[in-house]
Amino acid sequence: MKNNGYQNQYFDYFKKISFILPALLLLLLLTAYPLYQVIIMSFYDYSNTDNPIFAGIENYTRFFVDPLFWKSLINTIIFTIVSVAFSFIIGMTFALLLNQQINTKFRAVFRSVLIFPWLTSSTVVAAIFMLMFNPFGLINHFLSMFGMDTLAQTAWLGNENTALASIIIANVWRSFPFMMLMLLAGLQTIPKDLYEAAELDGAGFFQRLLYITIPSLKNIILTLATLEFIWNFRAFDLVFLMTGGGPMNSTEILSTYIYQFAFRKLDFGYASATALFMLLVMVALSLFYVRKSISKED
Amino acid sequence: MSKRGRVATYLSIIVLGSIALVPILWMISVMFRSNPDVFAVPLSLLPPEFTWEAFAKVFSNQDLMRLFLNSYIIAIAVTFICVLFAALAGYGFSRFEFKGKRTALIYILLTQMFPMVLLVIPYFLFVSRVGLYDTYWALILAYTSFALPFSIMMLRDFINTIPRELDEAAKMDGCGPFRTFFFIILPPSLPGLISTAVYTFILAWNEFLFAVMLTNSIASRPLTIGIGMLIGEFTTEWNALMALSFMASAPLIIVFLFVQKFFLQGLTAGSVK
Numbered sequence: 001m002k003n004n005g006y007q008n009q010y011f012d013y014f015k016k017i018s019f020i021l022p023a024l025l026l027l028l029l030l031t032a033y034p035l036y037q038v039i040i041m042s043f044y045d046y047s048n049t050d051n052p053i054f055a056g057i058e059n060y061t062r063f064f065v066d067p068l069f070w071k072s073l074i075n076t077i078i079f080t081i082v083s084v085a086f087s088f089i090i091g092m093t094f095a096l097l098l099n100q101q102i103n104t105k106f107r108a109v110f111r112s113v114l115i116f117p118w119l120t121s122s123t124v125v126a127a128i129f130m131l132m133f134n135p136f137g138l139i140n141h142f143l144s145m146f147g148m149d150t151l152a153q154t155a156w157l158g159n160e161n162t163a164l165a166s167i168i169i170a171n172v173w174r175s176f177p178f179m180m181l182m183l184l185a186g187l188q189t190i191p192k193d194l195y196e197a198a199e200l201d202g203a204g205f206f207q208r209l210l211y212i213t214i215p216s217l218k219n220i221i222l223t224l225a226t227l228e229f230i231w232n233f234r235a236f237d238l239v240f241l242m243t244g245g246g247p248m249n250s251t252e253i254l255s256t257y258i259y260q261f262a263f264r265k266l267d268f269g270y271a272s273a274t275a276l277f278m279l280l281v282m283v284a285l286s287l288f289y290v291r292k293s294i295s296k297e298d
Numbered sequence: 299m300s301k302r303g304r305v306a307t308y309l310s311i312i313v314l315g316s317i318a319l320v321p322i323l324w325m326i327s328v329m330f331r332s333n334p335d336v337f338a339v340p341l342s343l344l345p346p347e348f349t350w351e352a353f354a355k356v357f358s359n360q361d362l363m364r365l366f367l368n369s370y371i372i373a374i375a376v377t378f379i380c381v382l383f384a385a386l387a388g389y390g391f392s393r394f395e396f397k398g399k400r401t402a403l404i405y406i407l408l409t410q411m412f413p414m415v416l417l418v419i420p421y422f423l424f425v426s427r428v429g430l431y432d433t434y435w436a437l438i439l440a441y442t443s444f445a446l447p448f449s450i451m452m453l454r455d456f457i458n459t460i461p462r463e464l465d466e467a468a469k470m471d472g473c474g475p476f477r478t479f480f481f482i483i484l485p486p487s488l489p490g491l492i493s494t495a496v497y498t499f500i501l502a503w504n505e506f507l508f509a510v511m512l513t514n515s516i517a518s519r520p521l522t523i524g525i526g527m528l529i530g531e532f533t534t535e536w537n538a539l540m541a542l543s544f545m546a547s548a549p550l551i552i553v554f555l556f557v558q559k560f561f562l563q564g565l566t567a568g569s570v571k
Contacts, residue, residue: 013396013397015475016390016394016395016396016475017390017394017396017398018390019386019387019389019390019394019475019479020386020387020390020391020402022383022386022387023383023384023386023387023446023450024387024402024406026383026442026443026446027405027406027409027443027446027447030439030440030442030443031409031412031417031443032405033420034417034420034421034424035412035416035417035420037420037423037424038416038417038419038420041419041420090318093314094311094314094315094318097307097310097311097314098311100304100307101304102304102307102308102311106308106311110311110315112555112558113315113319114315114318114319115554115558116319116322116547116551117318117321117322119500119547119550119551119554120322120504120543120546120547120550121503121504121506121522121525121546121547122504122506122522123504123506123522123523123525123526123529123543123546124325124525124543124546124547125321126526126529127525127528127529127539127540127543128321128322128324128325128540128543129321130529131324131325131328131336131536131539131540132321132324134337136337137337138320138324138341141339141341142341145341173318173321176318181562181565181566182565182566185562185565185566186566230410230411233413234411234412234413234414234415236414236415236506236507237506237507240506240507241506241526241529254413254415255413255414255415258413258415258416259415262415262418262419263511268419271415271419272416272419275413275415275416275419276416278413278416279411279412279413279416282411282413283408283411286411289407290404290407290408294400294403294404294407
């Protein structure tokens, strides 16, 4: 080596990280700096917007005593769990059906059109489902066709008892295709002879599902569940557009709750503290995904 | 599979698939109706009277046409920046060992968990302060920060599937890491690049919250806001809203149908193992 070893070592290091540096710097600028600002803001009282005063941990103690915060948290959990569960069940059903030995053209057509819901924006989904859930809309038409006339009077999004469920339906409709795609790709990697052997042993459909399919897809199911969990836990658009958190706060979720405080009441300090709490919950619950994505290194 | 089983499979796919597509079919049905016919009784999937009225309404609205243009500009810019940066980073993470790599990866994964509503507060303050409020750049930067983490992971996983022997051979021939990247890694990464591009484009095209908060005028607002505003007006014009929804979704669907084979390959390269 002609070069000074030291210099060479640094040059080498720089060359290696030069590929990730642009992305990393951009991300740090666009996420780390805002995060730092939110942390600082969460310690200030913004009741006088132009001149915030230091408030210590006051913002962090406030949300624990706000009943609406707890309601939003519970709604967020319900929204997340029910959405993930149903989009998994529906996605898995379609994946299993499309993985059968069927005409390849037929499969390709259905696989393509069933992805459409995933390609529509949240505003489009909100518009379509608001039209369908309208008191005079498609859903109520169907219900009265089957003779359920009292039920067919329901204003699905205007009723405290049905609003959240209605939004969840719209949300599931938009998220099942992604599940279906990934699960279908996973199913295609399972060797056929596993099933043949099981069939010879007399295993029925559910036994094969339980003992072959699901264990083989364990990794992909866990990754999907975590991703969907993250995406749903921080969802905002559908609730904001379809009900704005109402009626009577029955669809208030954490994101819309934080939005109210930040942009309606201009209480940036409290909104930041609550958003950080939300981030902590998400990080804690998605450690698995982080660990798995990292371990692919080895 | 028995013949009976096969028939049952086909039937289930057709029936369940049709149910799943009802919202889209309904959108298409309503966009060809006149507004009084939107809730017409008796119910039928075909419009009682077929009309292009709703499309005429949308096309005659200059503001909405401008929103389309804005959406294209923003989404294409985000896609370009994101794919470029993510490809470089994906290669870096896939092929090199260096100090701090693990930390960098963990950080990138963590940024995927940031609630949007957490970031929107400082972004709003930031773009107002530096004079980017209500510009394309405000949204381009924001969307890049959302799309970049997942794109990097996706491309890293994809490049991991390209045999390292190719790198070795290039090295033997005297290629440095940059030339290896451009001539050896990029060409076979095409499916990965396409799926990253599609993912990013969809994300940028469909985003709503930041568009509401960071832009304010017709000159920079994307199309999602146009639809959001029509919803906000407490919709008396459902047919126009559905026509606009259809026009907003059609570009993504067309692009997707063209590249879907690559997209599936790229998306599942890493996660299906």
